[in-house]
Amino acid sequence: MSGYAELSREELEALHGELLGRYEAFKAKGLRLDMSRGKPAADQFDLVSGLLDTVTSQSSTRAEDGADCRNYGDFDGIPECKKIFCDMLGVAPEELFVCGNSSLSVMYDAIGKMMLLGVRPGAKPWRYLDKVKFLCPAPGYDRHFAITELYGIEMIPIEMTPDGPDMDTVERLVGSDPSIKGIWCVPKYSNPQGITYSDETVRRFARMKTAADDFMIMWDNAYAVHDLYPDRRDTLLNILDECKKAGDPDRVMIFASTSKISYAGAGIAVFACSEAVMKRMKELLSFQTIGFDKLNMLRHARYFEDLDGVMRHMDKQAELLRPKFAAVLDAFDRELAGKGIAEWLAPNGGYFISLDVMDGCAGRVVRLCKEAGVVLTGAGATYPYKKDPRDRNIRVAPTYPTVPELEQAVELLCISVQLAAVEKLLAA
Amino acid sequence: MSGYAELSREELEALHGELLGRYEAFKAKGLRLDMSRGKPAADQFDLVSGLLDTVTSQSSTRAEDGADCRNYGDFDGIPECKKIFCDMLGVAPEELFVCGNSSLSVMYDAIGKMMLLGVRPGAKPWRYLDKVKFLCPAPGYDRHFAITELYGIEMIPIEMTPDGPDMDTVERLVGSDPSIKGIWCVPKYSNPQGITYSDETVRRFARMKTAADDFMIMWDNAYAVHDLYPDRRDTLLNILDECKKAGDPDRVMIFASTSKISYAGAGIAVFACSEAVMKRMKELLSFQTIGFDKLNMLRHARYFEDLDGVMRHMDKQAELLRPKFAAVLDAFDRELAGKGIAEWLAPNGGYFISLDVMDGCAGRVVRLCKEAGVVLTGAGATYPYKKDPRDRNIRVAPTYPTVPELEQAVELLCISVQLAAVEKLLAA
Incomplete structure (x- = not known):
């Protein structure tokens, strides 16, 4: 089939009637599906149920270093748990801190500390400045943008390229x-596009001259080990190493968690940074807490044992996720390819598929889906201030529904994308 | 024996020699004990080891309301866990939020939110004000004071009375x-004195006129159920109820945790407040996290079942703690009573015993103990800016050492208190 733009008015009208028929038939099914968030499905959790048996009344509650995980102590985390994350992120134990169950919380807190107290050595807290701005590669993670907006930090959108953010503009x-x-x-399997930053992009981040001497790269490596295909694993250059080589290791904070490895509600989050920034973070954290949940660290460390254990588990998880991603991508190929009305990437990992529809149509597509029973992430959510300048990006979160549910939801999405495109062309 | 003040110089010198002999003999033992923090002992944790068996691979991970605790959801906590804390604090479910493992963290975060964003409805964030001050009943909890100092909030010490803070001055x-x-x-079994605020004190807090319309009472009810004697339980009036009666329910945030009920390193913390403040806190918390660790909430709810279950457990814990408190108080009675050199209270609960030595002697006593191998909380720590105006308060934390260790440590403490007093009198 040729592109929609080449169709005559009559052809478009016929197509509109046909699509409307399919849409109404769908609506009549009374489907109810929420695909708005990147939520793991229960079968993913079932894979790690043994984690819950690693610390019971019959087991020791002592960490490798002898610390009783039931009590205060081991402020920055127990060694065996730190080891796994150090190997995952390529950092040293003194560059890593294990926190509670949410990396979002750690990032929110880090920005709060930069605002109120200053995190980089010698930095003036941002609360004393007239203006603070942040660059926001977009489409990106809505919750990042929400934090910066909450704190009154001005957000500047940066376009994404297949190699990561547009570094010419960033620099x-x-x-x-x-x-x-x-x-x-989100440097690996970015939310929502699934793009992994190229080596050159990472090096440019490390080397770029910043007018602010307290510039901070918030490196949310949420999907560090979230490959979908064992034979096609994206690799990400170690940003902290590159920053060290470039002479400014203090410019980056790395975040990760097991929310999408073990449990979304009961996992473990970490951050990593240079020793100088860590010294300051530890000083500030010592005001805030006597320590995070070490029994949960112990569960994770005992269950996974090491990074290999994590990778083996993630390969099993990928088996559950591959059919879901395939269901979405197959439908896109079948229904949307070659029509000049939508673009997407097939990611090698992560949690999302990003769909760009015709300019000005994303809001309409999301509304059409909602009216027929499928809730997608709100249009615009992937941009700062929820404003997608071209109103075209839609984030698809395929992990939570079952494959049959997904097939239905994506069919509806594809119908809606086509319907909105035809409506637009007819109105032109 | 008569008071030291009535002793002649010769008597004092003889006493000095005798005490110095005892002190040196002690030092020679090479004791090594850390009594600096209110840390639970392992036998307390052993009492709740069954908690670790309530959520395993064989059990359901669903909360009462059907939520899968492994996933996102139940933002403010699972209902069965909320119920226990609501009953403990006398608040409604919509007035309570269950957080992570540290109430200190929740308090730090609440102050951060007041600084950066404003918490009471309509409040201007304090970061925009030239001057922010906090009242600090003292002696008090050093970590409270550290947070306010970190944020540059000016601290004004308020004297404690047997009924709580000096309310005339507060008002x-x-x-x-x-x-x-x-x-x-810390309204119940205050840190460090073990004082419970009288009903009249609580009512005055609720009714007092505040010049600031965003005044906030940080009500850290850390020892809500931490009675030492089943037949002598202090009772604390419900501050939120009193504030409602007085027409200003938004002036208080209540904090509590299970750090000294279940696990110091892996418990559960909560806060409670008016519905209006809760609405704002939930709005702000939604930027920060998708939810706290619900599997740990589930463990606690299943193990304790209800508030009665908590109380039964706390009575067992009290059996372990009573001999420790007795060891300290008996030594004080035996060695220090009637000498006019020290004062203390025998608390009905909590985690500490507060000892007031002769003015100007606390620092010396702590140093003497340290040199002989016993680390106490630093002198002055219980006051804002670590400055005890009379250099007399020492916080004794009897929970962590064993009774024999404690007996030794307290004997050393008593010797040191007497030695410092004699030194002072001889130097006068």
Whole structure:
């Protein structure tokens, strides 16, 4: 079939009637599906149920270093748990801190500390500045943008390329404007596009000149081990190493968690950074807590044993997720390819598929789906201030529904994408 | 024996020699004991080891309301866990939020939110004000004071009475100075004195006129169920109820945790407040996290079942703690009573015994103990800016050492108190 743009008015009208018929038939089914968030499904959790048996009344509650995990102590985490994350992120034990169950919480807190107290050595807290700005590669993670907006930090969207954020623009902006204090990054299997930053992109982040001497790269490595295909694993250059080589190791904080490895509600989060930034973070954290949940660290460390254990588990998880991603991508290929009305990438990992529909149509597509019973992430959510300048990006979260549910939901989505495109062309 | 003040110089010198002999003999033993923090002992944790068996691979991970605790959801906590804390604190489910493992963290975060974003409805964030002050009943909890100091909030010490903070002074200050934005309280079995605020004190907190319309009482009810004697339980009036009666329910945030009920390193913390403040807190918390660790909530709810279950457990814990408190108090009675050199209270619960030595002697006593191998909480730690105006307060934390260890440590403490007093009198 040729592109929609080449169709005559009559052809478009016929197509509109046909699509509307399919849409109404769908609506009549009374489907009820929520695909708005990147939520794991229960079968993923079932894979790690043994984790819950690693610390019971019959087992020791002592960490490798002898610390009783039931009591205060081991402020930065128990050694065996730190080891797994150090290996995952390529950092040293003194560069890593194990926190509670939410990396979002750790990032929120880190930004709060930069605002109120200053995190980089010698940094003036941002609360004393007239203007603070952040770069926001977009489409990106809505919750990152929400935090910066909450704190009154001005957000500047940066376009994404297949190699990561548009680094020419990033370098130009951070090099000239000292009020630009940081950037949000999901460098591997980015949310929502599934893009992994190229080596060159990572090196440019490490080397770029920043007008602000307290610039901070918020490196949210949420999907560090979330490969979908054992034979096609994206690799991400070690940003902390590159920053060390470039002479400014203090410019990055790395975040990760097991929310999408073990449990979304009861996992473990970590951050990593240079020793100088860690010294300051530990000093500040010592005001805030006597320590995080070490029994849960112990469960994770005993169950996974090491990074290999994590990788073996993630390969099993990928078996559950591959058919879900395939269901979405197959439908896109079948229904949307070659029509000039939508673009997407097939990611090698992560939690999302990003769909770009015709300009000005994303809001309409999301509404059409909602009216027929499928809730998608709100249109615009993937952009700062929820404003997608071209109103075209839709984030698809395929992990939570079952494959049959997904097949139905994606069929509806594809019908809606086509319907919105035809409506637009007819109105032109 | 008569008071030291009545002793002649010769008697004092003889006493000094005798005490020095005992002290040196002690030092020679090479004791090594850390009594600096209120840390639970392992036998307390052993009492709840069954808690670790309530959620395993063989059990359901669903909460009463059907939520899978392994996944996102139940933002403010699972109902069965909320119920226990609601009953403990006398608040409604919509007035309570279950967080992670540390109430200190929740308090730090609440102050951070007041600084950056505003918590009481309509409150201007304190970061925009020239001056913010907090009242600090003292002696009090050093970590409270550390948080306020970190944020640059000016601390005003308030004297403690057997009924709680000196309310005449509190009322006078908060009524006249709008820059006084809050007060730290440990209202039951206060840290370190073990004082429970009288009903009249609680009512005065609820009714007092505050010049600041965003005044916040930080009500850290850390020892709500931490009675030592089943037949002598202190009771604390419900502050939120009293504030409602007085027409200003938004002036208080209540904090509690199971750090000293279940696990110091892996318990559960909560806060409670008016519905209006809760609405704002939930709005702000939604930026920060998708939810706290619900599997740990489930463990606690299943193990304790209800507040009665908590109380039965706390009575067992009291059996372990009573001999420790007795060891300290008996030594004080035996060695220090009637000498005019020290004062203390025998608390009905909590985690500490507060000892007031002769003015100007606390630092010396702590140093003497340290040199002989026993680390106490630093002198001054119980006061804002670590400055005890009379250098007399010492916080004794009897929970962690064994009774024999404690007996030795307290004997050393008593010798040191007497030695410092004699030194002072001889130098006069």
